[in-house]
Amino acid sequence: MTETSGSGDVHRSLALLWDPTGGPARGQPGRLSLEAVVDAAISVADADGLEAVSMRRIAGELGVGTMSLYRHVPGKEELLDLMLDRVLGDDDPTPFPVDWRATLERYGREVWALYRTHRWLPFVDQSRPLLGPRAVTGMEAVLGGLTDTPASDTHKILAFSMVETYVAGxxxxxxxxxxxxxxxxxxxxxxxxxxxxxxxxxxxxGRFPRMAALDEEVFATTPEETFEFGLGVLLDGLAPRLGGTAVDSAG
Amino acid sequence: MTETSGSGDVHRSLALLWDPTGGPARGQPGRLSLEAVVDAAISVADADGLEAVSMRRIAGELGVGTMSLYRHVPGKEELLDLMLDRVLGDDDPTPFPVDWRATLERYGREVWALYRTHRWLPFVDQSRPLLGPRAVTGMEAVLGGLTDTPASDTHKILAFSMVETYVAGxxxxxxxxxxxxxxxxxxxxxxxxxxxxxxxxxxxxGRFPRMAALDEEVFATTPEETFEFGLGVLLDGLAPRLGGTAVDSAG
DNA sequence: TCTTCTTGCGTACACTATACGCATCACTCT
DNA sequence: AGAGTGATGCGTATAGTGTACGCAAGAAGA
Structure with a gap:
């Protein structure tokens, strides 16, 4: 599987992200919409994976010509950025508790669930994330849950993105x-x-004695077990940097 | 940037990984070799990125016809797997100290250095890693450094791969x-x-007061600072699970 | 010498994204 | 009502991708 890039024309993408209004009411009304294109792309990705997302396929799914898509989306990269923001969900998130550990734990679980639902999501390159409204809303909510730690803003962001990076990986x-x-x-x-x-x-x-001695069931760990292990490690490791108190648990 | 997949024909790839001998001495000798193809591919990837690695480009770089490559490599996916094992380096690694924390720290730094040298490397999909000789050698070495912990083999592998996953991300x-x-x-x-x-x-x-209050320099953290923060968090978080002792440090 | 096996590779096919230009139609202004 | 404007849908064409197939050339074994 090969990595897919986002981030084409930044201005254009941002405009589409924050101002999805239907444009001026001049000319033909248009039976195709930005939302329909993005939704169709997500459907295809959910069903058949990211590499099945081609402009022809999306157009076919919508019953329109391929080039019609380019009237609503600047290009494929921008479409991927729009898909990203779209799957973050519409509604305002329930507020996080003012407890950095509980907040980061819940955030980690939510991201994990999201990435497991839309399995193509962690394969979209996010090295230049376009800040859409839903992304900003989510980040604001997390920051609200981190107000109980004496750590600097820099450390809060580091902790936040470390959870994101690990879960995505x-x-x-x-x-x-x-x-x-x-x-x-x-x-x-x-x-x-x-x-x-x-x-x-x-x-x-005989060149690899330690590997040969490994029990076979070592590699039988389930994804959920691995996730729980990793999340615990992260929270415990962050504790001395965010909490100022001792380690809470071990597993 | 889009994700690139490895893992095509498993048997064929494994044979190429573990037995790179030049085949039977029948027929034409052949001026092209597997090693030359893999090296050329790595050169291209190092210079112009993973998406510049096309069969046509590699062939052009070697001055041969495109389809000649397929005499030595089953396909592009297998080529990517071979590139992966190749960059792991030839020589036997200097043994790790028998100290889980020092071992995982050194391993993390080595992987980080490797991924920063070959910047295309973390974009190759490793969900089905082909175990080449160099990968196995490296893993054996790490396991040798983890013999001082009372943790189970399962926990050793979990710790090991967690470092890998985070650094790659x-x-x-x-x-x-x-x-x-x-x-x-x-x-x-x-x-x-x-x-x-x-x-x-x-x-x-006014909808995002906490984000608005963030200092601008929050996002100015350098990659190395982020890496050091993350590695410290990981080691501290792993301590209660591997060391059985208290947390060593905080930063 | 003749057969056999391997290498190199030219051609072809099915894909991909997307630049360009044209016909169509709706709304606004005269 | 009629003219003008501007957006929509999309057909065609271009440049790229991986790779299946088949053929010509040449070296080693019989």
């Missing part, structure tokens, strides 16, 4: 494995078994 | 921003300034 691995399984028809188990013979030979060579 | 963001800057000619600063007007308007709306 884990979701990439998890979703990638699932999608590869569905697409190739080769299950993850079969995939590792296919590597078996070579690995067995390597193990028997 | 951070490198994706960092490298992605740099590459976008070089490719588009729009600097990161200009990019954020382009978002300025819209964001200022949003801030002045």
């Amino acid at each position: 884990l979701a990439r691995v998890t979703n990638g494995a699932e999608l590869a399984e569905e697409r190739s028809g080769v299950s993850t188990e079969e995939f590792w078994q296919a590597q078996g013979p070579v690995l067995v030979a390597a193990m028997q060579s | 951070l490198a994706r963001v960092t490298n992605g921003a740099e590459l976008a800057e070089e490719r588009s000619g729009v600097s990161t600063e200009e990019f954020w300034q382009a978002q300025g007007p819209v964001l200022v308007a949003a801030m002045q709306s």
Whole structure:
């Protein structure tokens, strides 16, 4: 699976993000809308993955010509940015408790759930995130939950984005494995078994004693278990930097 | 930037990874070799990024016909897998100290350095990692450094891959921003300034008081500072699970 | 020498994004 | 009502992608 880039024309994308009003009421009304295009793209991505999202496919899904899409979206990169902001959800989030640990924990779980629902999401490049209204709203809500820590704003942002980065990375691995399984028809188990013979030979060579001694079930950890482990590590590691108090738990 | 997938024909790739011998000495000797193809691909990726790595481009770089590459590599996905194992370096790594914290710290720094040297690397999908000889060698070395912890093998692997996942995620963001800057000619600063007007308007709306109150320099953290923060958090968070002792440091 | 096997590669096909230009139609102004 | 304006939908064309197929050339074994 190959990475997909966002961020084309910044001004144009921002305008579409913050001002989705239907434009001037001159000329033909138009049966196609920006919202319809973005929604169709998300449907395709949810159903068949990010690499199935092509302009032809979206247009076909909507029953219009391919180039008609370009009347509402500057290009594919901008479309991806719009998809990102769209899936963040419409409604105002329920406020976070004023408790940095509970806030970051809930935020981590929400992001994880979101990335698991839209499995293409962690594969969209976010190195230049366009700040849409929903993204800003969500960030504002998280900041509201972090007001109980004496840490600097810089540390708050660092903590916030570290949770995001880790969860996105884990979701990439998890979703990638699932999608590869569905697409190739080769299950993850079969995939590792296919590597078996070579690995067995390597193990028997005696060059990798510690790897050879590993129990097989070591790699059987479920995504949810991995996520819980990781989230716990993050919160415990952030504690000395945000809480000023001792570590709360261990697992 | 769009995500690139590895993992095509597993058996074929594994054979190429572990047995790069030149094949039977029948027929024409052949001036092209697997190693040359992989090296050329890495050169292109280092110079112009992952999306510049096309079969035509690699062939052109080697002065051969495009389809000649397919005599040595089953396809592009397999080529990416081979590139991955190749950049892990040839030589045996210097052994890790028997100290889980020092080991994971050094491992994290090495992975970070590697991902920063080959900036395309964190964009290659690793959800189905092919275990090449160099990858196995590296993992064996890390396991050797983790023998001082009473934690289970499962927890060792979890800790190990958590460092990998986080560093890869951070490198994706960092490298992605740099590459976008070089490719588009729009600097990161200009990019954020382009978002300025819209964001200022949003801030002045009063709907985002906490975001509006953020100091500007909050987003000026350098990649290295972010990495150091993250690595410290990880090690501190892993301590109660691996060390059985109290937290060592805070920053 | 003749057969066999391998390499190199030209051509073709099915995809991708998107630049350009034209016909169509609705609304606004005269 | 009629003319003018401007946006919409979209057909065509271009430049790129990965790769299946088949053929010519040449070296080693029989």
